[in-house]
Amino acid sequence: MSILHILNGDSTRYGFEQTGIEGDIMVWREVLSEGPVEENISAASFWHNREEWILKTFNEQPEDYQHKMLDELSKLNGQYDEVNLWFEFDLHCQANLLGVLAYMEQKTDLSLPAVYLICPGDFPGKADFRGMGELNGEELEYLFDNIQEQLSQEDFTIAAAAWKAYVSKNAEVLRKFVDGTEFWGSHHFLKPALQAQLNLLEINENGLNYIEQTLLDIYQSGIRTKPEIYLEFWKTEKIYGMGDAEIDIYARKLNLELK
Known part of the structure; x- marks a missing residue:
């Protein structure tokens, strides 16, 4: 049986390579929580716009995006009996x-393929679990054996509707979807994630969204170095799953003078 594992990043890949789990690996190295998106993700324009934004925002070279994302994406054209999504x-x-x-x-x-989701919200013995990148091979095998969940066609239908609402970048559209959806299927963490996205679409009286205001509050509290700001932000805002580079996007918008 041919199996494909789609991993959420290289930090998970390092641990996954320590497992005895069979199958090919594809690493999803995109950050669709930021930048331009559109409903037709299979369109050439979608990936052209993503590449243009990634190169400009993170100062990468075209060959880097081709290798890190587009070449990986081609693996989905293969014929697999099973696909496992690690997010x-x-x-x-x-x-x-x-x-x-x-x-x-x-x-x-x-x-053709049976599609499974491995999506942990916590891990036994880890009080401040932040993601699969901190797990070793044995711990990832534990997740595979215990929380792997097969997705149904209804799960794909829910995801398609959520994707359409998400890419609208419209708070009213997204709120209507979140409030109007009573059954989330196997997407156990999708609702709180989309509620977090709503916070980014709504602008306060200062003209800032939630992340911008949070970072400004941290900065004005006297924390002025990047490492310290990252740590302070992560204490309360791990729902966003943001790394250093993503936080820097918002810091630049605010013109914060960081050490």
Whole structure:
């Protein structure tokens, strides 16, 4: 049986390579929680716009994006009997997961592969669990054996509707979807992630969204170095799943003078 594992990043890949789990690996190195998105993720324009934004925002070279993302994406054209999706609870991962599912539905004959989701919200013995990147091979095998969940066609339908609401970048549209959805299927962490996205679409009296205001509050409290700001932000805002580079996007918008 041919198996594909789609991993949420290289930090998970390092641990996954220590497991005895069979199958090919594809690493999803996108950040669909930021930047331009559109409903038709299989369109060439989608990936052109993503590449243009990634290169500008993170100062990468075209060949880097081609190698890190587009070459990996081509693996979804293969014929697999089983596909396992390894994504986490936060907005960063949930947005990427919606993108993967949208791409698969638009490009793949879903009558062939069985699609499974491994999506942990916590891990036994880890009080401040932040993601699979902190797990070793044995711990990832534990997740595979205990929380792997097969996705149904209804799960794909829910994901497609969520993706459409998400890419609208419209708070009213997204709120209507979140409030109007009573059954979330196997997407146990999608609702809180989309609620976090709503906070980014709503602008306060200072003209800032939730993350911008949070970072400004941290800065004005006297914390002025990047490492300290990152740590302070992560204490309360791990729902966003943001790394250093993503936080820097917002810090630059605010013109914060960081050490």
